[in-house]
Amino acid sequence: MERAGSALTDDEQCVVCGSPMDEYHQTSCQMCGGKFHQPWDTDAQVPQCGSITSHEEALALVFLCTNCVQAIQET
Numbered sequence: 001m002e003r004a005g006s007a008l009t010d011d012e013q014c015v016v017c018g019s020p021m022d023e024y025h026q027t028s029c030q031m032c033g034g035k036f037h038q039p040w041d042t043d044a045q046v047p048q049c050g051s052i053t054s055h056e057e058a059l060a061l062v063f064l065c066t067n068c069v070q071a072i073q074e075t
């Protein structure tokens, strides 16, 4: 489902679902570097296309897109 008429904007697209993202509700995946939807407000009309995961080596919370989360879980 793609909407025509948005080609003039340079909105980036989510690497997970392929939909455009706004500037605010997004973050980058620590594994693939792709940007994906991350709603920072509970009432945001934005899908959550990734997860916050603890990184054992970095001892920090990192963001992973759903693609990479699934890749990790399959190994």
Ligand SMILES: [Zn+2]
Pocket: 014, 015, 016, 017, 018, 019, 036, 037, 047, 048, 049
């Ligand atoms: Zn998305």
Ligand SMILES: [Zn+2]
Pocket: 029, 030, 031, 032, 033, 034, 064, 065, 066, 067, 068, 069
């Ligand atoms: Zn990723």
